[in-house]
Amino acid sequence: MSNEKPCRACTDFRTWAKRQKEAYDSEKEAQKKQNQTLISNNGTRDNCPLDKDELGSKSWAFLHTMAAYYPDKPSEEQKADMNNFFHIFSKFYPCNICAKDLQEQLKYSPPETDSQEKLSQWLCKLHNEVNTKLGKPEFDCKLVNQRWRDGWLDGSCD
Known part of the structure; x- marks a missing residue:
């Protein structure tokens, strides 16, 4: 799959919807990984408001x-x-x-x-x-x- 944003006018609905879901799932997974890397060794997030x-x-x-x-x-x-x-x-x-x-x-x-x-x-x-x-x-x-x-x-x- 290319990195281009899917063109609905150029793709049938079923293929377009599948690509949209894949892009959404991919973004969701990337966000989950990013959040996991923000957790420090003591179990707290590194990006919390400063004390x-x-x-x-x-x-x-x-x-x-x-x-x-x-x-x-x-x-x-x-x-x-x-x-x-x-x-x-x-x-x-x-x-x-x-x-x-x-x-x-x-x-x-x-x-x-x-x-x-x-x-x-x-x-x-x-x-x-x-x-x-x-x-x-x-x-x-x-x-x-x-x-x-x-x-x-x-x-x-x-």
Whole structure:
């Protein structure tokens, strides 16, 4: 059978209906296989809505990566946009407790947007403050570009 969509005007009804059923069954089987591959080792699906910890981890990864690729010499518009981004991000972050905490942190420590280095260091310090509140270990901010932009010096990211 070809991959072309069956043409009803070019095929008798019985053949057309059979091909439609085969295409439907094939699609259904493919969806079933895809769903099975989404089940992780612990029996839960991998494509479920994020919980607070997953959301936090993925959000930090995004923010650090964004900071890692921020310009070394941003324009005034880029500086303002990045500052606005963090304030808007804090208003719409899905975890209300986290959002309010970030809003408070931004009041006494606004984003440092003068360069990639300053933004990355500011974000690392902010992240470490959250880690401290959560009883998690702090990250060595001297390693921030290795972690989020360049890769580790030992070549393990190559």
